[in-house]
Every structure is written in C-alpha cells, then in structure tokens.
Amino acid sequence: MFDFFLNPANVLSLSTRVLWTGLVMLLTGIVGAYLLDLHLNLFGLVFLHAMTIIGPTLIKIGYVMRLLSQHNLRKTAHVPVMSH
Structure with a gap:
C-alpha cells in the first residue's frame, strides 16, 4: 500500500481524482442544500x-x-548523474 504513495505519478493521479470528487461533492451539496431544500x-x-x-x-x-507530487516529480527529474 505504501509503495503506491512512493511513486509521485501515482499520487498525482490520485490527487486529480480527489480534486474532482471534492468539486462534485461541493457543487452537489450547494445545489441540493440551497436550491432543493424544500423537497428534501x-x-x-x-x-x-x-x-x-x-x-x-x-x-x-x-x-x-x-503540489507535493509535482514537487517530487521535479526533484526526481533534476537528479544529477554521477560520473566516475
């Protein structure tokens, strides 16, 4: 389970789903609680x-x-290659 969160690309994908879920919940709550309140x-x-x-x-x-996943993706993209 924790391996999933070690990959910044996985966290970025999950964050997109969490953002959309939160937005849908907020809009549904606003419409239902304030516009359809007399019917509930x-x-x-x-x-x-x-x-x-x-x-x-x-x-x-x-x-x-x-933000964290984008920071980690940028950090891993700029890792210098050590030469001997």
Whole structure:
C-alpha cells in the first residue's frame, strides 16, 4: 500500500481524482442544500450540508497532494548523474 504513495505519478493521479470528487461533492451539496431544500427530508438536507463541508476539504487535500507530487516529480527529474 505504501509503495503506491512512493511513486509521485501515482499520487498525482490520485490527487486529480480527489480534486474532482471534492468539486462534485461541493457543487452537489450547494445545489441540493440551497436550491432543493424544500423537497428534501431532514436526513437528506443534513447530508447535503455535510457535502458542502467535506467537498472543500477534499479539494484542499487533493491540492496539497498535487503540489507535493509535482514537487517530487521535479526533484526526481533534476537528479544529477554521477560520473566516475
């Protein structure tokens, strides 16, 4: 499992998925909680409001993962070759 996170390309791919998931959750939560609120029961309304909190959290986590993976990809691309 940890080998997956040692490869910056894998983390970059995962960060893209986390960013998109967070964006979809945020937009779904906003539309549902604030535009369709009269048609929902209490559980649905609470769930959609929670999505407006969890969505941006996933966006932030995905963005940090993306920054770290891009930094690591740049770092591995500039490793000097040692000659003897």
